[in-house]
Amino acid sequence: AQSVTQLGSHVSVSEGALVLLRCNYSSSVPPYLFWYVQYPNQGLQLLLKYTSAATLVKGINGFEAEFKKSETSFHLTKPSAHMSDAAEYFCAVSFETGANNLFFGTGTRLTVIP
């Protein structure tokens, strides 16, 4: 069965420190992977996506993620955290080219400490 696992429901980092949010997937077919961010009382905004092109994907706001097939991972990183990065982050996967339903992880709430 296909699934997405986000390790760590809460992550705290100091302002200026590295941000690392973990995502692992389980799939028998090549996945398409996404990272979304959600600010309070808002919908989801796409940060970046992997669709079988370059394995290192750069997104908005300085975030990037690397697809590692051998580790079935798609971890999200940002070299230096900013206060405005405090939000909830969701890893999501879709598995079918002809379908448009996303399977989401449980989310990671990022807190940035000044």
Place this chain on the structure above:
Amino acid sequence: KAGVTQTPRYLIKTRGQQVTLSCSPISGHRSVSWYQQTPGQGLQFLFEYFSETQRNKGNFPGRFSGRQFSNSRSEMNVSTLELGDSALYLCASSSAGHGTDTQYFGPGTRLTVL
């Protein structure tokens, strides 16, 4: 381009009632997906419509239904509301409805069932 809009933003209903939520996709987008977000279950896929046809359906009871109009606007209906239906309902649109497409999310409708 205007983003995805959802109306109403907030709803309060009582058990047993029914409710209809509306979603207007980004102009030109033909695929509309609906998701339910709750603290306990996270983000779960409800269904997807493409060119007025339901193409995919998640694991929700038949009380949850939807439709899509010729202008791609979509409605979601929940009948015989239960307390557990209290959630944020998110609508997302994408251009062609492929698994690689970016889904653009609306701000959501927050439904409270008393």
